[in-house]
Amino acid sequence: MSRSERLLDLVQTLRRHRRPVSGRALAAELGVSIRTLYRDIATLQGQGAPIEGEAGLGYVLKPGFFLPPLMLDxxxxxxxxxxxxxxxxxxxxxxxxxxxxxxxxxxxxxxxxxxxxxxATALMVGPRAEAAEGIDLGAVRQAIRRERKLGFSYRDAGGARSARTVWPFALGFFDKVRVLVAWCETRQDFRHFRVDRIEELDVTEDRYPRRRQALLKEWRESQGIGQKAAARN
Incomplete structure:
Protein backbone atom coordinates (compact mmCIF):
# COMPACT_ATOMS: atom_id res chain seq x y z
CA MET A 1 0.00 0.00 0.00
CA SER A 2 1.34 3.43 -0.96
CA ARG A 3 1.65 6.21 1.61
CA SER A 4 -1.08 8.21 -0.15
CA GLU A 5 -3.45 5.25 0.10
CA ARG A 6 -2.59 4.86 3.78
CA LEU A 7 -3.38 8.51 4.47
CA LEU A 8 -6.65 8.15 2.59
CA ASP A 9 -7.59 5.09 4.66
CA LEU A 10 -6.77 6.96 7.87
CA VAL A 11 -9.09 9.83 6.98
CA GLN A 12 -11.88 7.41 6.03
CA THR A 13 -11.40 5.50 9.29
CA LEU A 14 -11.57 8.69 11.36
CA ARG A 15 -14.78 9.62 9.55
CA ARG A 16 -16.41 6.43 10.84
CA HIS A 17 -15.73 7.42 14.45
CA ARG A 18 -17.80 10.27 15.85
CA ARG A 19 -16.00 10.22 19.17
CA PRO A 20 -12.25 10.36 19.87
CA VAL A 21 -10.55 7.05 19.18
CA SER A 22 -7.19 6.07 20.59
CA GLY A 23 -4.09 5.92 18.46
CA ARG A 24 -3.58 2.26 19.27
CA ALA A 25 -7.13 1.42 18.18
CA LEU A 26 -6.60 3.31 14.91
CA ALA A 27 -3.26 1.62 14.32
CA ALA A 28 -4.79 -1.81 14.89
CA GLU A 29 -7.70 -1.06 12.57
CA LEU A 30 -5.37 0.13 9.83
CA GLY A 31 -2.75 -2.54 10.36
CA VAL A 32 0.14 -0.12 10.93
CA SER A 33 2.51 0.56 13.81
CA ILE A 34 1.64 3.22 16.37
CA ARG A 35 4.71 5.17 15.27
CA THR A 36 3.52 5.17 11.66
CA LEU A 37 0.07 6.24 12.77
CA TYR A 38 1.38 9.23 14.71
CA ARG A 39 3.51 10.24 11.75
CA ASP A 40 0.55 9.97 9.36
CA ILE A 41 -1.68 12.04 11.64
CA ALA A 42 0.98 14.72 11.81
CA THR A 43 1.21 14.69 8.00
CA LEU A 44 -2.54 15.12 7.59
CA GLN A 45 -2.65 17.89 10.16
CA GLY A 46 0.15 19.62 8.29
CA GLN A 47 -1.92 19.39 5.09
CA GLY A 48 -4.85 21.11 6.80
CA ALA A 49 -6.95 18.17 7.96
CA PRO A 50 -8.85 19.24 11.12
CA ILE A 51 -7.81 16.28 13.28
CA GLU A 52 -8.04 17.10 16.97
CA GLY A 53 -6.50 15.19 19.87
CA GLU A 54 -3.15 13.87 20.94
CA ALA A 55 -1.42 10.70 21.99
CA GLY A 56 -3.06 9.19 25.08
CA LEU A 57 -6.33 11.10 24.59
CA GLY A 58 -7.47 9.92 21.18
CA TYR A 59 -8.19 11.58 17.86
CA VAL A 60 -11.29 12.85 16.10
CA LEU A 61 -11.86 14.38 12.66
CA LYS A 62 -14.00 17.51 12.76
CA PRO A 63 -17.12 17.37 10.54
CA GLY A 64 -17.11 19.06 7.16
CA PHE A 65 -13.63 18.05 6.04
CA PHE A 66 -13.42 17.06 2.39
CA LEU A 67 -10.57 15.01 1.04
CA PRO A 68 -8.31 16.65 -1.51
CA PRO A 69 -9.61 15.39 -4.87
CA LEU A 70 -6.29 13.82 -5.86
CA MET A 71 -5.91 11.50 -2.89
CA LEU A 72 -6.65 8.47 -5.05
CA ASP A 73 -6.14 4.79 -4.48
CA ALA A 120 2.53 2.21 -15.06
CA THR A 121 -1.19 1.40 -15.40
CA ALA A 122 -1.45 -1.69 -17.57
CA LEU A 123 -5.11 -1.29 -18.59
CA MET A 124 -5.23 -0.63 -22.32
CA VAL A 125 -7.88 0.44 -24.82
CA GLY A 126 -8.32 -0.94 -28.33
CA PRO A 127 -7.71 0.94 -31.59
CA ARG A 128 -9.37 4.30 -32.19
CA ALA A 129 -12.96 4.06 -33.39
CA GLU A 130 -13.39 4.99 -37.03
CA ALA A 131 -15.26 8.28 -37.37
CA ALA A 132 -18.48 7.41 -39.20
CA GLU A 133 -20.38 10.63 -38.48
CA GLY A 134 -20.07 13.69 -40.66
CA ILE A 135 -21.13 16.24 -38.02
CA ASP A 136 -19.27 18.00 -35.24
CA LEU A 137 -19.94 16.13 -32.00
CA GLY A 138 -18.47 19.03 -30.07
CA ALA A 139 -21.24 21.26 -31.43
CA VAL A 140 -23.83 18.71 -30.34
CA ARG A 141 -22.38 18.55 -26.82
CA GLN A 142 -22.38 22.33 -26.62
CA ALA A 143 -26.04 22.46 -27.68
CA ILE A 144 -26.85 19.98 -24.91
CA ARG A 145 -25.04 22.07 -22.30
CA ARG A 146 -26.72 25.29 -23.49
CA GLU A 147 -30.15 23.67 -23.94
CA ARG A 148 -30.43 24.78 -27.58
CA LYS A 149 -32.57 23.23 -30.30
CA LEU A 150 -30.98 21.29 -33.12
CA GLY A 151 -32.25 21.00 -36.66
CA PHE A 152 -31.05 18.34 -39.07
CA SER A 153 -31.89 15.91 -41.82
CA TYR A 154 -32.18 12.32 -40.57
CA ARG A 155 -31.90 9.11 -42.57
CA ASP A 156 -33.61 6.11 -40.97
CA ALA A 157 -32.57 2.45 -41.26
CA GLY A 158 -34.52 2.13 -44.53
CA GLY A 159 -32.87 5.16 -46.09
CA ALA A 160 -35.90 7.47 -45.82
CA ARG A 161 -35.03 11.07 -44.96
CA SER A 162 -36.93 13.50 -42.79
CA ALA A 163 -36.34 16.98 -41.39
CA ARG A 164 -36.23 17.10 -37.59
CA THR A 165 -36.12 19.75 -34.90
CA VAL A 166 -35.16 18.32 -31.53
CA TRP A 167 -34.33 19.23 -27.93
CA PRO A 168 -31.05 17.39 -27.27
CA PHE A 169 -30.29 16.35 -23.69
CA ALA A 170 -27.98 13.32 -23.81
CA LEU A 171 -25.37 11.72 -26.04
CA GLY A 172 -24.57 8.02 -25.76
CA PHE A 173 -21.13 6.70 -26.74
CA PHE A 174 -21.04 3.07 -27.86
CA ASP A 175 -18.23 1.06 -29.44
CA LYS A 176 -19.21 1.77 -33.04
CA VAL A 177 -21.95 4.40 -32.93
CA ARG A 178 -22.94 7.52 -31.06
CA VAL A 179 -26.61 8.05 -30.22
CA LEU A 180 -28.31 11.40 -29.63
CA VAL A 181 -31.19 11.30 -27.16
CA ALA A 182 -33.70 14.11 -27.65
CA TRP A 183 -37.30 15.24 -27.57
CA CYS A 184 -38.47 15.35 -31.20
CA GLU A 185 -40.90 18.14 -32.10
CA THR A 186 -42.02 16.22 -35.19
CA ARG A 187 -42.90 13.03 -33.30
CA GLN A 188 -43.81 14.77 -30.02
CA ASP A 189 -41.95 12.10 -28.12
CA PHE A 190 -38.48 11.00 -27.08
CA ARG A 191 -36.36 9.67 -29.90
CA HIS A 192 -32.88 8.14 -30.32
CA PHE A 193 -30.90 9.27 -33.36
CA ARG A 194 -27.79 7.52 -34.62
CA VAL A 195 -25.32 10.31 -35.15
CA ASP A 196 -23.89 8.72 -38.31
CA ARG A 197 -27.33 9.16 -39.93
CA ILE A 198 -27.56 12.87 -39.13
CA GLU A 199 -26.80 15.37 -41.91
CA GLU A 200 -27.06 19.14 -42.42
CA LEU A 201 -26.79 19.89 -38.70
CA ASP A 202 -28.06 23.32 -37.64
CA VAL A 203 -27.27 24.44 -34.10
CA THR A 204 -29.82 27.14 -33.39
CA GLU A 205 -29.88 29.83 -30.73
CA ASP A 206 -33.44 28.84 -29.77
CA ARG A 207 -33.54 27.64 -26.18
CA TYR A 208 -35.91 24.76 -25.73
CA PRO A 209 -38.70 25.35 -23.20
CA ARG A 210 -37.80 22.71 -20.62
CA ARG A 211 -34.74 22.09 -18.49
CA ARG A 212 -32.33 19.41 -19.63
CA GLN A 213 -32.35 17.70 -16.22
CA ALA A 214 -36.15 17.42 -16.33
CA LEU A 215 -36.08 15.89 -19.80
CA LEU A 216 -33.38 13.43 -18.77
CA LYS A 217 -35.38 12.39 -15.70
CA GLU A 218 -38.56 11.91 -17.71
CA TRP A 219 -36.71 9.95 -20.38
CA ARG A 220 -35.15 7.67 -17.76
CA GLU A 221 -38.60 6.98 -16.30
CA SER A 222 -40.03 6.29 -19.76
CA GLN A 223 -37.24 3.75 -20.37
CA GLY A 224 -37.66 2.16 -16.95
CA ILE A 225 -34.04 2.96 -16.14
CA GLY A 226 -34.76 4.14 -12.60
CA GLN A 227 -36.87 1.06 -11.83
CA LYS A 228 -34.17 -1.28 -13.20
CA ALA A 229 -31.53 0.33 -11.02
CA ALA A 230 -33.75 0.07 -7.97
CA ALA A 231 -34.45 -3.59 -8.71
CA ARG A 232 -30.71 -4.33 -8.93
CA ASN A 233 -30.18 -2.68 -5.58
Whole structure:
Protein backbone atom coordinates (compact mmCIF):
# COMPACT_ATOMS: atom_id res chain seq x y z
CA MET A 1 0.00 0.00 0.00
CA SER A 2 1.34 3.43 -0.96
CA ARG A 3 1.65 6.21 1.61
CA SER A 4 -1.08 8.21 -0.15
CA GLU A 5 -3.45 5.25 0.10
CA ARG A 6 -2.59 4.86 3.78
CA LEU A 7 -3.38 8.51 4.47
CA LEU A 8 -6.65 8.15 2.59
CA ASP A 9 -7.59 5.09 4.66
CA LEU A 10 -6.77 6.96 7.87
CA VAL A 11 -9.09 9.83 6.98
CA GLN A 12 -11.88 7.41 6.03
CA THR A 13 -11.40 5.50 9.29
CA LEU A 14 -11.57 8.69 11.36
CA ARG A 15 -14.78 9.62 9.55
CA ARG A 16 -16.41 6.43 10.84
CA HIS A 17 -15.73 7.42 14.45
CA ARG A 18 -17.80 10.27 15.85
CA ARG A 19 -16.00 10.22 19.17
CA PRO A 20 -12.25 10.36 19.87
CA VAL A 21 -10.55 7.05 19.18
CA SER A 22 -7.19 6.07 20.59
CA GLY A 23 -4.09 5.92 18.46
CA ARG A 24 -3.58 2.26 19.27
CA ALA A 25 -7.13 1.42 18.18
CA LEU A 26 -6.60 3.31 14.91
CA ALA A 27 -3.26 1.62 14.32
CA ALA A 28 -4.79 -1.81 14.89
CA GLU A 29 -7.70 -1.06 12.57
CA LEU A 30 -5.37 0.13 9.83
CA GLY A 31 -2.75 -2.54 10.36
CA VAL A 32 0.14 -0.12 10.93
CA SER A 33 2.51 0.56 13.81
CA ILE A 34 1.64 3.22 16.37
CA ARG A 35 4.71 5.17 15.27
CA THR A 36 3.52 5.17 11.66
CA LEU A 37 0.07 6.24 12.77
CA TYR A 38 1.38 9.23 14.71
CA ARG A 39 3.51 10.24 11.75
CA ASP A 40 0.55 9.97 9.36
CA ILE A 41 -1.68 12.04 11.64
CA ALA A 42 0.98 14.72 11.81
CA THR A 43 1.21 14.69 8.00
CA LEU A 44 -2.54 15.12 7.59
CA GLN A 45 -2.65 17.89 10.16
CA GLY A 46 0.15 19.62 8.29
CA GLN A 47 -1.92 19.39 5.09
CA GLY A 48 -4.85 21.11 6.80
CA ALA A 49 -6.95 18.17 7.96
CA PRO A 50 -8.85 19.24 11.12
CA ILE A 51 -7.81 16.28 13.28
CA GLU A 52 -8.04 17.10 16.97
CA GLY A 53 -6.50 15.19 19.87
CA GLU A 54 -3.15 13.87 20.94
CA ALA A 55 -1.42 10.70 21.99
CA GLY A 56 -3.06 9.19 25.08
CA LEU A 57 -6.33 11.10 24.59
CA GLY A 58 -7.47 9.92 21.18
CA TYR A 59 -8.19 11.58 17.86
CA VAL A 60 -11.29 12.85 16.10
CA LEU A 61 -11.86 14.38 12.66
CA LYS A 62 -14.00 17.51 12.76
CA PRO A 63 -17.12 17.37 10.54
CA GLY A 64 -17.11 19.06 7.16
CA PHE A 65 -13.63 18.05 6.04
CA PHE A 66 -13.42 17.06 2.39
CA LEU A 67 -10.57 15.01 1.04
CA PRO A 68 -8.31 16.65 -1.51
CA PRO A 69 -9.61 15.39 -4.87
CA LEU A 70 -6.29 13.82 -5.86
CA MET A 71 -5.91 11.50 -2.89
CA LEU A 72 -6.65 8.47 -5.05
CA ASP A 73 -6.14 4.79 -4.48
CA UNK A 74 -4.79 2.39 -7.11
CA UNK A 75 -8.18 1.30 -8.44
CA UNK A 76 -9.42 4.89 -8.67
CA UNK A 77 -6.33 5.77 -10.70
CA UNK A 78 -6.91 2.77 -12.96
CA UNK A 79 -10.54 3.82 -13.48
CA UNK A 80 -9.46 7.37 -14.30
CA UNK A 81 -6.75 6.27 -16.74
CA UNK A 82 -8.90 3.64 -18.46
CA UNK A 83 -11.81 6.06 -18.88
CA UNK A 84 -9.62 8.86 -20.19
CA UNK A 85 -7.81 6.51 -22.58
CA UNK A 86 -11.15 5.27 -23.93
CA UNK A 87 -12.41 8.82 -24.48
CA UNK A 88 -9.11 9.73 -26.16
CA UNK A 89 -9.81 7.03 -28.78
CA UNK A 90 -13.28 8.37 -29.65
CA UNK A 91 -13.99 10.26 -32.91
CA UNK A 92 -15.02 13.41 -31.01
CA UNK A 93 -11.73 15.25 -31.57
CA UNK A 94 -12.22 17.94 -28.93
CA UNK A 95 -13.31 15.46 -26.29
CA UNK A 96 -10.38 13.17 -27.15
CA UNK A 97 -7.93 16.06 -26.77
CA UNK A 98 -9.54 17.04 -23.45
CA UNK A 99 -9.08 13.49 -22.14
CA UNK A 100 -5.38 13.52 -22.99
CA UNK A 101 -4.98 16.95 -21.38
CA UNK A 102 -6.79 15.69 -18.28
CA UNK A 103 -4.32 12.86 -17.76
CA UNK A 104 -1.42 15.25 -18.17
CA UNK A 105 -2.87 17.68 -15.60
CA UNK A 106 -3.59 14.90 -13.11
CA UNK A 107 -0.08 13.49 -13.50
CA UNK A 108 1.42 16.93 -12.88
CA UNK A 109 -0.16 17.32 -9.44
CA UNK A 110 -0.15 13.77 -8.12
CA UNK A 111 2.33 12.79 -5.41
CA UNK A 112 5.36 10.96 -6.88
CA UNK A 113 4.25 7.48 -5.80
CA UNK A 114 0.79 7.92 -7.31
CA UNK A 115 2.28 9.42 -10.48
CA UNK A 116 4.29 6.23 -10.92
CA UNK A 117 1.08 4.20 -10.51
CA UNK A 118 -0.63 6.31 -13.17
CA UNK A 119 2.26 5.96 -15.62
CA ALA A 120 2.53 2.21 -15.06
CA THR A 121 -1.19 1.40 -15.40
CA ALA A 122 -1.45 -1.69 -17.57
CA LEU A 123 -5.11 -1.29 -18.59
CA MET A 124 -5.23 -0.63 -22.32
CA VAL A 125 -7.88 0.44 -24.82
CA GLY A 126 -8.32 -0.94 -28.33
CA PRO A 127 -7.71 0.94 -31.59
CA ARG A 128 -9.37 4.30 -32.19
CA ALA A 129 -12.96 4.06 -33.39
CA GLU A 130 -13.39 4.99 -37.03
CA ALA A 131 -15.26 8.28 -37.37
CA ALA A 132 -18.48 7.41 -39.20
CA GLU A 133 -20.38 10.63 -38.48
CA GLY A 134 -20.07 13.69 -40.66
CA ILE A 135 -21.13 16.24 -38.02
CA ASP A 136 -19.27 18.00 -35.24
CA LEU A 137 -19.94 16.13 -32.00
CA GLY A 138 -18.47 19.03 -30.07
CA ALA A 139 -21.24 21.26 -31.43
CA VAL A 140 -23.83 18.71 -30.34
CA ARG A 141 -22.38 18.55 -26.82
CA GLN A 142 -22.38 22.33 -26.62
CA ALA A 143 -26.04 22.46 -27.68
CA ILE A 144 -26.85 19.98 -24.91
CA ARG A 145 -25.04 22.07 -22.30
CA ARG A 146 -26.72 25.29 -23.49
CA GLU A 147 -30.15 23.67 -23.94
CA ARG A 148 -30.43 24.78 -27.58
CA LYS A 149 -32.57 23.23 -30.30
CA LEU A 150 -30.98 21.29 -33.12
CA GLY A 151 -32.25 21.00 -36.66
CA PHE A 152 -31.05 18.34 -39.07
CA SER A 153 -31.89 15.91 -41.82
CA TYR A 154 -32.18 12.32 -40.57
CA ARG A 155 -31.90 9.11 -42.57
CA ASP A 156 -33.61 6.11 -40.97
CA ALA A 157 -32.57 2.45 -41.26
CA GLY A 158 -34.52 2.13 -44.53
CA GLY A 159 -32.87 5.16 -46.09
CA ALA A 160 -35.90 7.47 -45.82
CA ARG A 161 -35.03 11.07 -44.96
CA SER A 162 -36.93 13.50 -42.79
CA ALA A 163 -36.34 16.98 -41.39
CA ARG A 164 -36.23 17.10 -37.59
CA THR A 165 -36.12 19.75 -34.90
CA VAL A 166 -35.16 18.32 -31.53
CA TRP A 167 -34.33 19.23 -27.93
CA PRO A 168 -31.05 17.39 -27.27
CA PHE A 169 -30.29 16.35 -23.69
CA ALA A 170 -27.98 13.32 -23.81
CA LEU A 171 -25.37 11.72 -26.04
CA GLY A 172 -24.57 8.02 -25.76
CA PHE A 173 -21.13 6.70 -26.74
CA PHE A 174 -21.04 3.07 -27.86
CA ASP A 175 -18.23 1.06 -29.44
CA LYS A 176 -19.21 1.77 -33.04
CA VAL A 177 -21.95 4.40 -32.93
CA ARG A 178 -22.94 7.52 -31.06
CA VAL A 179 -26.61 8.05 -30.22
CA LEU A 180 -28.31 11.40 -29.63
CA VAL A 181 -31.19 11.30 -27.16
CA ALA A 182 -33.70 14.11 -27.65
CA TRP A 183 -37.30 15.24 -27.57
CA CYS A 184 -38.47 15.35 -31.20
CA GLU A 185 -40.90 18.14 -32.10
CA THR A 186 -42.02 16.22 -35.19
CA ARG A 187 -42.90 13.03 -33.30
CA GLN A 188 -43.81 14.77 -30.02
CA ASP A 189 -41.95 12.10 -28.12
CA PHE A 190 -38.48 11.00 -27.08
CA ARG A 191 -36.36 9.67 -29.90
CA HIS A 192 -32.88 8.14 -30.32
CA PHE A 193 -30.90 9.27 -33.36
CA ARG A 194 -27.79 7.52 -34.62
CA VAL A 195 -25.32 10.31 -35.15
CA ASP A 196 -23.89 8.72 -38.31
CA ARG A 197 -27.33 9.16 -39.93
CA ILE A 198 -27.56 12.87 -39.13
CA GLU A 199 -26.80 15.37 -41.91
CA GLU A 200 -27.06 19.14 -42.42
CA LEU A 201 -26.79 19.89 -38.70
CA ASP A 202 -28.06 23.32 -37.64
CA VAL A 203 -27.27 24.44 -34.10
CA THR A 204 -29.82 27.14 -33.39
CA GLU A 205 -29.88 29.83 -30.73
CA ASP A 206 -33.44 28.84 -29.77
CA ARG A 207 -33.54 27.64 -26.18
CA TYR A 208 -35.91 24.76 -25.73
CA PRO A 209 -38.70 25.35 -23.20
CA ARG A 210 -37.80 22.71 -20.62
CA ARG A 211 -34.74 22.09 -18.49
CA ARG A 212 -32.33 19.41 -19.63
CA GLN A 213 -32.35 17.70 -16.22
CA ALA A 214 -36.15 17.42 -16.33
CA LEU A 215 -36.08 15.89 -19.80
CA LEU A 216 -33.38 13.43 -18.77
CA LYS A 217 -35.38 12.39 -15.70
CA GLU A 218 -38.56 11.91 -17.71
CA TRP A 219 -36.71 9.95 -20.38
CA ARG A 220 -35.15 7.67 -17.76
CA GLU A 221 -38.60 6.98 -16.30
CA SER A 222 -40.03 6.29 -19.76
CA GLN A 223 -37.24 3.75 -20.37
CA GLY A 224 -37.66 2.16 -16.95
CA ILE A 225 -34.04 2.96 -16.14
CA GLY A 226 -34.76 4.14 -12.60
CA GLN A 227 -36.87 1.06 -11.83
CA LYS A 228 -34.17 -1.28 -13.20
CA ALA A 229 -31.53 0.33 -11.02
CA ALA A 230 -33.75 0.07 -7.97
CA ALA A 231 -34.45 -3.59 -8.71
CA ARG A 232 -30.71 -4.33 -8.93
CA ASN A 233 -30.18 -2.68 -5.58
Missing amino acids: DEQIEALVLGARWVAKQPDARLAEAASDLLAKVAAVLPPDLRETLD
